[in-house]
Amino acid sequence: MKRKPTLLVLAAGMGSRYGGNKQIDGFGPNGETILEYSIYDAIRAGFGKVVLIVREEILDLAKDLFLPKLEGKIEVEFVLQSLNSFVPKEFQNPERVKPFGTAHAVLCAKDAIAEPFAVINADDFYGKEAFEVLGKFLMDGVQPNLHAMVGYAIENVLSEHGTVSRGVCTMNEANQLIGMIERTSIAREGEKIISRGEGEELEIKEGTPVSMNFWGFHQAVFSDIMDMWQEFLPANKNNLKSEFFIPTVANNLIQGGKAAFEILEGGKTWFGVTYTEDKPIVIEALKKMHDSGEYPNKLWF
Template sequence: MNQKPTLLVLAAGMGSRYGGNKQIDGFGPNGETILEYSIFDAIRAGFGKVVMIVRDEILEVAREKFMPKLEGKIEVEWVIQSLESFVPAELRQADRVKPFGTAHAMLCAKNVIHEPFAVINADDFYGKEAFEVLGKFLSEEVKPDLHAMVGYAIQNVLSKNGTVSRGVCETNEKGQLIGMTERTSIAREGDKIVSRGEDQELVIKEGTPVSMNFWGFHADVFADVQRMWDEFLPANLHNLKSEFYIPTVANNLIQEGKAAFEILPGGKTWFGVTYTEDKPVVIESLKNLHESGEYPERLW
């Protein structure tokens, strides 16, 4: 397979907990956004195109921010995720405000991606190794029935400033994903990592792999995403907060026996901005990576 993989960036989120538009906020020494590091890492890992999923109201701001830096370095396409995207008129929810979620965002790119592709969040820093390992998988191993996810150890992806949501993975003896549960309130408590939910307390073992929404897919997956979306819409017609997530797609494909997911071990370095208080930590971490030579003095 000699097609260069594509990087699909989910940048339409609202950033409600952070209290601002963190997709276009500057964190690097020269005001670089977190996303610029992901694109820089993707280019050096051999990716050939970036597809940006954005909301219509941030399209122009995002283009002005990124295009002067990326022009001539990698092909860029822009796709809008709206509440009408891939929603037939008779199934539209007049009062809906909340976006439909990550798998819907992925579906919005269906008509512009025809090659193996990775999916990332715009506001997470995934690290050079993660792009290398997933780029290699997408260039050499991916198949219509074999996708991948970069796994991160739970203890490396917590915030000191509050609880976080993470997709906690279950694996088989081959280290493949067999299921994922979204835990929405995880934090370190003393020497334990605890998930609190509906009156339950679950202790999660150190080293447990979690998803940080860094996926690798064969383009054939879009047919399955469309099929599941067509089932999701009528089933959630009266639920204005329902969301269609990528882990749901993965779980369904595994349960149906249609695909396996390798958990790739590239998740060494991660940081992100869930809360405003996380920002100084990210700024310091990026400064250190520049100083250690991981990144050049200026990215572009």
């Protein structure tokens, strides 16, 4: 019998540009969070467990919000990400206030996951097709040296209200990821999509796949992440703003010949809330999906 994959949710972010805890804000017609749609789609796609990475300050709130709705539908576990998680005492710095980033968040779940797993952001809507294609990969295709990410076309993941940060991908003829560069200031300017975040003006062609942080991993990756983390800490001991990102892990594995990443074409629909002005757009999009029957009147009964 195939082992059901786990959904790992990164929900410890501060939501600084949005102006609040958007991970627990209501957007659906019955006050559903964006995350609830991801969990609903994951259950439909055959996932058997959800692990939520949260900060200690919102742990009780997250439990009160999600546990009553998910009881009996999927196994749920909460894991804390703190500034000292998996950080030996000699590398702990009381002056640091910035979280260590997405790969550190994944590492925090190391002891809670023993099967292939997907990683998502709590505040992004990925669409049921994405969960279907990644769920199938995690049950049928994943290997210790073969992982995946769901690709989204750049033109479908922009905001009308400001610049966005995206992992811009390069792939080979086999639809495998060659490398990824995080572009931190991307916006549509007239007919073009322009990145200005790294001190240069770079046009990104429509159709270019980008990462929206929807990854699929074999559980063997935890060992690789730990190895990289143990190199990251001494190298960044005095850099209080350094971050350890999932794309860094992927690039290191690819360039070191340790693993390959398939780019899956399940990224049909995406929306998210980067700015407060994005909220009404998301509310309207979700309402249309309920009205069309893609989601029931109420997600949970």
